[in-house]
Amino acid sequence: MNQDFQEAVRDTPGGTAEGQVAVVTGGANGLGEVIVRRLHSGGCRVAVADLDGHAATALAEELDGTRATARGYAADVSIRAALEQLLADVLADFHGVHILVNNAARTQAKPLLEITPDELDAVMAVNFNGMFNACQIFGAYLAEHGYGRIVNMASLAGQNGGTATGGHYASSKGAIISATKVFARELAPRGVTVNAVSPGPQDSPMVRSIVGEENLESYRRTIPVGRLGNPAFIAEMVALLASPDAASVTGACWDANGGLYMR
Template sequence: MTTTADGRVALVTGAGGGIGAAIAARLHEQGHRVALLDLDGDAVTDLSGALDPHGRTALAVRADVTDPHALGAALRAVRTTWHAPDILVNNAARTAAGSVWDVTVEEWDAVMATNLRSVLALTRLCAPAMRERGWGRVVNLVSLAGQQGGTLAGPHYAAAKAGVLVLTKVFARELAAHGVTVNALAPAAVHTAAVARLGASAVAAAARTIPVGRMGRPSEVAALVAYLVSEDGGYVTGATFDINGGAHMR
């Protein structure tokens, strides 16, 4: 995969841990300058410092993706440090387990704001500069739940991720003629710290339901993102990539 001499500028949301941290690290390894955005400011500060102790190619940005003003300020910080992002990875997510009969309207709106509205807001903030430059990449992290209607992470989470699948196609059509691709990745169970907290027996039981016999690794998701944001990924847009160990085949 090829990159420009000084690397593109990438913005990764939910970069404080798990899949988001793996994506940020992989893009930085590929030579990109990476802005790591998360509500947990300490987590992204620690990771950006580990990636680049000198602070030249990694930038920690604390922001709540449900707050439009915070997102605007975050984009201004990235532009001031480097320039408007060439690459946007919408990874920030919120889950809230519970029955569809028990979800409150307030919780529904909060989960939708994190998982769906933030994708709309950030893409509309970042895409105009990509369109003007004639090059850009947007990758949205969705979920097997959004494809199959699974409710383990909450019915509102599944509904929001299904919405992101459609929004991915809408933006892909709008931006395709301008050298900007928009794609989605739909992981199933991926072994993160949050999953590990469920306990070894629960993790083993979940792995047995996956045809390949194990959970995914964050690095595997990050590798697919790295391809999609590369020069070689320019002919792929409006697509949803399954990365689920065979849990959902089509």
């Protein structure tokens, strides 16, 4: 581990990732924004990457107008060259990367048998290819420096075959869980952990729009714990996996689905 990385991952109270540089894709809104805010409040310097570069920059400037601890970047994760450029830009600005959160995702609620080849390709390009390419590109950098944390955002849909958000979306999330294990095994000897977080239905605008406000109460009753998930808790899971304390956790998929899927 080189000296710069030793400084960044020095022991801190509670094993936090304070001072480390975290890249969050799809970080400008939704769950990604919650994760960005949690990592930043925990002392990380955060690179907010999003297809909407203006939204990413606006969030970063809200967090730190000086741009010392937060910066926004426009990045289309479906394009490998864009991810290569993202790494180069973040290194130029922050002089290091320690954490990658692959959160960018595309959903499309559509009956399975009606999904077109182009729609399948578009969802897989963002959800799976984007994650895989980012793990390769950033993983190589982290492995070279002997330390890193990668957290991939999966989904309950990828575990139980749920198709409410689209069969191609569910398939991509299942593939993410498998790829997480492959990258974890490959990178573990080089100081890099790779894990997945698999949320169930969250109390979010997306879930409310899919379920429908009129059906929300009856839907809650189908969840064993009787409530939708809290995005802030998902962000806490990500923060823990991204911390130095999680050194012995790799290749895992942490569930937070209210008991809808038990294993």
